[in-house]
Structures are given as structure tokens and as C-alpha cells.
Amino acid sequence: MTSDAPGWDAIDAALDRLYPGVEPKHLATIVKWRLGGPDPLDGTSFYPRLDPVPHWHVVTFGMSELYEKESEDPDESGWGFEFTFRVRRDPAETEPPVWVANFLQNLARYVFQTGNWFEANHHMDLNGPIALERETLIRAIAFTEDPELGTIATPHGTVQFLQVVGLTLDEYTATQTWSVREFLELLAERVPSLVTDLDRRSITDDPAVADAVADGRRRDGSSTGSLAVAEFGWRPDGDLIRLTVGAHIADRVAHTLLGRLPFGRPLVVNGPDSTVVFSSGSYSVGTGEDPEALEVVLTDEALDGLIGVLVPVSGVRTVPTAPPLVVEIIRSDIRDHDGNVVTTIG
Numbered sequence: 001m002t003s004d005a006p007g008w009d010a011i012d013a014a015l016d017r018l019y020p021g022v023e024p025k026h027l028a029t030i031v032k033w034r035l036g037g038p039d040p041l042d043g044t045s046f047y048p049r050l051d052p053v054p055h056w057h058v059v060t061f062g063m064s065e066l067y068e069k070e071s072e073d074p075d076e077s078g079w080g081f082e083f084t085f086r087v088r089r090d091p092a093e094t095e096p097p098v099w100v101a102n103f104l105q106n107l108a109r110y111v112f113q114t115g116n117w118f119e120a121n122h123h124m125d126l127n128g129p130i131a132l133e134r135e136t137l138i139r140a141i142a143f144t145e146d147p148e149l150g151t152i153a154t155p156h157g158t159v160q161f162l163q164v165v166g167l168t169l170d171e172y173t174a175t176q177t178w179s180v181r182e183f184l185e186l187l188a189e190r191v192p193s194l195v196t197d198l199d200r201r202s203i204t205d206d207p208a209v210a211d212a213v214a215d216g217r218r219r220d221g222s223s224t225g226s227l228a229v230a231e232f233g234w235r236p237d238g239d240l241i242r243l244t245v246g247a248h249i250a251d252r253v254a255h256t257l258l259g260r261l262p263f264g265r266p267l268v269v270n271g272p273d274s275t276v277v278f279s280s281g282s283y284s285v286g287t288g289e290d291p292e293a294l295e296v297v298l299t300d301e302a303l304d305g306l307i308g309v310l311v312p313v314s315g316v317r318t319v320p321t322a323p324p325l326v327v328e329i330i331r332s333d334i335r336d337h338d339g340n341v342v343t344t345i346g
Contacts, residue, residue, distance in 0.1 A: 017034035166196035222259025248332030
């Protein structure tokens with residue numbers, strides 16, 4: 001008898017190999033996305049684990065093709081991945097945290113609505129705490145291949161199990177100004193199985209980690225070639241060019257520039273309505289074929305001047321070593337998932 005969900009069966013088979021005889025807690029979607037519902041994931045399974053620390057090992061169903069082959073790519077199933085997530089739990093906890101299922105639905109919804117998919121070493125600022133009901137420093141995420149599930153073959157193509165890893169904002173800055181892969185290796189030495197613990201502090205509070213990140217940045221530069229940020233843009237201002245930067249991201253842009261341009265690597269910063277391409281060389285500012293994209297070529301002196309005004313304090317500052325650039329730092333309102341302002345930076 002042929003299954004009507006061969007993709008789902010392939011995922012179940014991979015989980016059965018890892019958890020033989022274990023019945024997970026499963027949260028199913030009532031009205032599926034393909035039937036007009038609001039949730040792209042058809043379900044989320046939670047496996048209770050005690051090793052290496054007590055946690056839920058969470059796996060989604062819905063980013064790949066569970067039922068029929070619909071995409072034109074014969075080699076990958078759907079988006080080519082399913083999310084996994086490892087979340088610290090109390091050993092006595094028997095019911096899965098619903099916020100995790102909602103969070104993963106939000107990630108899936110982002111992919112389905114924007115067409116922007118995730119891969120290993122991608123990263124994302126959540127613009128707020130990962131769980132609304134908890135006080136937590138975990139406010140960003142990165143992605144890596146799940147070390148136990150890896151990538152499997154299904155009747156509809158391959159599926160990679162992509163583990164979501166919670167990060168503090170300091171850790172997130174380290175991934176952008178240095179390397180996601182290298183930083184996650186540091187994190188894995190201190191956080192077993194990269195389990196997301198909402199109560200943990202940043203590992204960059206450890207001077208040894210901070211030194212390792214700084215050494216790596218000086219040695220390797222930044223592997224981040226582009227930033228997509230909400231509070232960023234540029235516009236002509238008389239004879240000047242005004243860059244608008246949110247206070248929340250000013251340090252991140254500055255550190256990423258320092259990890260790119262001195263190594264001969266450009267940095268593309270995308271705002272909602274415009275783009276700036278920064279590179280190193282003979283100083284120039286202007287637009288090319290795309291009038292929405294500003295091209296800024298910086299000498300070492302001009303870069304130092306720009307870095308000097310990219311500080312998280314609101315105000316308008318000229319860049320004396322890089323005319324006609326003016327930088328306006330605007331206050332950033334950090335909001336929760338309901339849109340409420342929880343803090344203001346700048």
C-alpha cells in the first residue's frame with residue numbers, strides 16, 4: 001500500500017532510528033497552510049531528552065514536501081530543510097512548551113511569505129526576546145545542521161535538519177563581525193548540543209571567549225557579506241549624502257565594516273527601501289546603474305572616520321574624513337511580538 005505522506009514517513013523513519021520506541025509529544029496544526037490556514041507547519045514533534053542536559057528535541061513537519069512532489073527541483077524536497085530546535089527543560093516537565101511551536105511557525109511563515117530560506121550559518125536578529133513570557137537574553141538565532149539527524153533522502157528529494165540555536169545579542173554581534181561557524185564551535189564547547197537555555201548568560205562575558213572572538217576577527221575578518229536591517233537607509237540632503245542608522249545596529253554595522261573592508265571584502269547593507277555597498281579603495285561616493293544603491297568606496301582614513309560616528313547615541317554627525325557623508329543615528333524602539341516597546345536604545 002502506497003503512503004499518502006511519503007515525505008512525512010521519511011522524517012518519521014529518521015526519528016525512529018534516533019529515538020526507537022519513543023512516542024513524541026506532537027502538536028498538530030488544525031487548518032493546514034495548503035488548505036488556507038495561517039500556519040505553514042503541519043505539525044511539530046517534541047522528544048524529551050536527558051542527555052547531555054535535559055532538553056526537548058523539537059522537529060518540524062512542513063518545510064519539506066510531506067505529501068506530493070510539487071516543486072520543480074528533483075534534488076530537494078520543498079525548501080530543502082526542516083527545523084529542529086533543542087530547548088532546555090526541567091527533567092520533571094512532561095508537556096512541551098507551546099511558545100516553541102509558535103516560534104517555529106513564525107520562522108516558517110517568514111520563509112513562505114518572503115521566499116527567503118535558511119541555510120546552515122545563516123543568522124537572524126529577532127528584535128526582541130525569543131519567548132515573550134520569559135525574561136531572557138536570547139534575542140537572536142543562528143542555524144547549523146542538526147548533528148544527530150543530518151541530511152536524509154526522501155522520495156521527494158533531500159531534507160536537511162536545520163537546528164535553530166538561540167543567541168544573546170553580544171553573541172549575535174560576534175557571528176556577524178567574525179564567523180557564524182567559528183563562533184558556534186566556541187559555543188558548542190560550553191553549551192552541550194547547542195541546547196537553547198533561556199536562563200543562560202552570554203558566553204562572551206567570559207574573557208577567554210571575548211579574546212578568542214577578537215583574535216578571530218583580527219585574523220580572519222568577517223564572513224558576513226551583507227546585512228539586512230530595518231533601520232537603515234540613505235538619501236540626498238542638499239550637497240550631502242545622509243546615512244540613517246538605527247542606534248540598535250550602529251555598533252554591528254561598524255564592527256562588520258571593520259571585519260570586511262580592511263580585508264578587501266565589500267559589505268552590502270540593505271534597508272527597507274535602499275542599499276549601500278561599502279568597499280575599500282580610492283575614496284568615492286555615488287550611484288551606479290541602480291539609483292537606489294549607493295556605492296561608497298572608503299580609504300583607511302575615511303573608514304576610520306565613518307566608524308567613529310557609528311555609535312549608539314542619537315544625533316547627526318558629519319564624517320570629516322569622508323565628505324559628503326553625514327550619519328544620522330536614530331533611536332531604536334525594541335518591541336515584543338505584540339508590538340509593545342520594551343526598551344529604547346539611543
